[in-house]
Amino acid sequence: MSVSIEDLRQRARRRLPRTVFDYVEGASDDGFTTAANRRSFERYLFRARSLVDVSVIDHSTTLLGERLATPIILGPTGLAGLLAPRGEELAAKAAASRGAVFTLSTMSIGTIEEVAAASSAPLWFQLYVWKDRGVTQSLVERAKAAGYRALCLTVDVPVMGNREQDRRNGFTVPPRLHFSNVMDVLRHLGWVLRMTSSPRATFGNFVDHPALTQANAVGVARFTNSQFDPAVTWKDVEWLRSIWPGPLVLKGISCAEDARKAVSLGVEALVVSNHGGRQLDFLPAAIDVLPEVVDAVEGRSEVILDGGIRRGSDIVKAIALGARACMVGRPFLYGLAANGRAGVERALDILTSEVDRTLALLGCPRLSELDRSALRLDAPASLERVTTSSHLGPHALPRRAGGTHES
Ligand SMILES: Cc1cc2nc3c(=O)[nH]c(=O)nc-3n(C[C@H](O)[C@H](O)[C@H](O)COP(=O)(O)O)c2cc1C
Numbered sequence: 464m465s466v467s468i469e470d471l472r473q474r475a476r477r478r479l480p481r482t483v484f485d486y487v488e489g490a491s492d493d494g495f496t497t498a499a500n501r502r503s504f505e506r507y508l509f510r511a512r513s514l515v516d517v518s519v520i521d522h523s524t525t526l527l528g529e530r531l532a533t534p535i536i537l538g539p540t541g542l543a544g545l546l547a548p549r550g551e552e553l554a555a556k557a558a559a560s561r562g563a564v565f566t567l568s569t570m571s572i573g574t575i576e577e578v579a580a581a582s583s584a585p586l587w588f589q590l591y592v593w594k595d596r597g598v599t600q601s602l603v604e605r606a607k608a609a610g611y612r613a614l615c616l617t618v619d620v621p622v623m624g625n626r627e628q629d630r631r632n633g634f635t636v637p638p639r640l641h642f643s644n645v646m647d648v649l650r651h652l653g654w655v656l657r658m659t660s661s662p663r664a665t666f667g668n669f670v671d672h673p674a675l676t677q678a679n680a681v682g683v684a685r686f687t688n689s690q691f692d693p694a695v696t697w698k699d700v701e702w703l704r705s706i707w708p709g710p711l712v713l714k715g716i717s718c719a720e721d722a723r724k725a726v727s728l729g730v731e732a733l734v735v736s737n738h739g740g741r742q743l744d745f746l747p748a749a750i751d752v753l754p755e756v757v758d759a760v761e762g763r764s765e766v767i768l769d770g771g772i773r774r775g776s777d778i779v780k781a782i783a784l785g786a787r788a789c790m791v792g793r794p795f796l797y798g799l800a801a802n803g804r805a806g807v808e809r810a811l812d813i814l815t816s817e818v819d820r821t822l823a824l825l826g827c828p829r830l831s832e833l834d835r836s837a838l839r840l841d842a843p844a845s846l847e848r849v850t851t852s853s854h855l856g857p858h859a860l861p862r863r864a865g866g867t868h869e870s
Pocket residue numbers: 486487488500538539540541542568569570589617714736737738739740741769770771772790791792793794796
């Protein structure tokens with residue numbers, strides 16, 4: 464039985480061919496940022512209160528005007544349908560069963576319409592802007608027609624990050640057998656057999672694209688770099704505002720200046736994210752950027768933290784630092800690969816029960832009442848080893864003016 468996200472990860476590793484697992488794990492360049500996303504959570508320690516009635520725990524939150532049963536959002540992940548047949552639909556169903564938001568990637572295997580039809584979860588659509596603005600506009604219109612509630616524009620992929628392992632593996636869409644991976648694929652016949660029931664093995668929203676035939680496997684970076692527009696600017700945010708009637712979310716914000724610019728354009732929510740360390744390497748850990756962005760927006764936009772969450776305690780730390788909710792990527796993908804819909808539900812249940820236990824032990828029964836006073840903001844000497852090895856220094860965290868830290 465999987466009792467932690469790491470257990471699900473190990474199961475996913477056993478069940479997936481190496482090239483597919485490597486794609487999920489993929490970090491750019493030296494993997495500094497991916498590792499920092501995890502490591503930096505260790506720098507935030509708790510200040511627990513005792514003798515508080517914690518017999519009832521409330522981990523609900525509000526986001527974009529909606530009350531949500533859980534602060535966990537399933538983030539956009541391209542090609543999730545390679546982990547299990549109809550993978551996006553299964554994950555969206557799991558999200559619905561737990562009251563979580565599911566975000567569908569532009570680059571999913573399942574289409575905008577298939578996923579909307581399969582799930583009653585609150586759905587967000589993640590957008591990559593294509594050079595052909597006609598394609599972009601039609602994606603937005605399809606999402607609107609299918610009932611997606613928010614449009615989540617990813618702003619940290621002007622070009623694809625350098626995922627060296629995918630390049631070594633010759634990872635393509637559809638995945639191709641070649642001399643170097645044939646033995647590995649044969650060792651994962653269960654996956655091969657399961658995937659025979661998949662409707663397709665390429666980007667579902669672009670099935671008619673001439674570059675995407677079964678006969679013509681393309682490298683993900685080659686394809687996306689040829690289609691995504693590296694010239695996207697704030698003007699496009701204004702354009703999207705004009706064609707999308709609902710809330711707009713920007714994902715991939717990593718500094719105060721961009722946060723303030725987004726607020727000035729009326730963007731409703733920002734996702735502090737470095738794409739799980741898959742894009743620009745040597746960005747700081749997302750949790751270390753969070754206070755800067757929270758302080759910059761001054762409550763005029765909601766802030767979501769994304770990157771490195773593997774424990775409920777990570778979620779509690781992010782909420783205490785001012786996030787409204789947290790996105791997870793790999794944790795639910797591990798669950799999906801390990802056991803389909805039930806695996807995603809397991810991932811959500813593991814994180815939720817860890818949130819609840821952490822809140823109880825912290826003496827704060829309501830997630831919405833967390834603030835920075837729940838954390839020790841200065842890394843004590845016991846953390847020196849961690850801070851030294853992470854190159855981040857002990858005082859990266861700006862204090863909120865008038866914070867309750869000393870109370
Ligand atoms: C396999 C995979 C595919 C991803 N695809 C997308 C995508 O299509 N669009 C996007 O905005 N982010 C994408 N991401 C980034 C995630 O949305 C999220 O930012 C990241 O996974 C968070 O880090 P975590 O995996 O540590 O939770 C992807 C991440 C992974 C692992």
